[in-house]
Amino acid sequence: MLGSYRYTVDAKGRVGVPRPFREYLKEHSGDTVVLSKSLAKVHERCLIAYPQPVWEGVLKGARTLSNRDFTQYLTANSVRCQLDSQGRILIPVGMREHAKLNGDVVVNGGGDRFEIWNPEQWQSKELATLADQDRIREDAARQGFQM
Secondary structure, eight states: OOOOEEEEOOOTTTEEEEEHHHHHHHTTTTTTEEEEOOOOOOGGGGEEEHHHHOOOHHHHHHHSSHHHHHHHHHHHHHEEEOOOTSEEEEOOHHHHHHTTSEEEEEEOSSSEEEEEEEEHHHHHHHHHHHHHHHHHHHHHHTTOOOO
């Protein structure tokens, strides 16, 4: 899933899922995603939406870690969501509060998953990444990544 889209969380807590993401989900996961709170600094909190098969891989990987706290956090702070007939998911109140989602949101592709961000927090994160782009590029090159 690629790209960045602007949506609005409605009064009931529903947010649209971009059409390309819905098409990807339909092919890989039906109309279900697992929505999970990010484990990040307060100013970088977002929600991560995983297609079911990707979620199963994440959970399997988490269970191999020696840190049980991570697995507990991950499973306690995730929920299955069904896309409704209009291509929206209902975000539970606690998750909206975690990621400061109220009104406008940014929905970003993340390859095999997508993220839902507060626009101000996303802009701050994006600017910090751009400010650190030389180090990021050098680190990627050291690990053999070429663009």
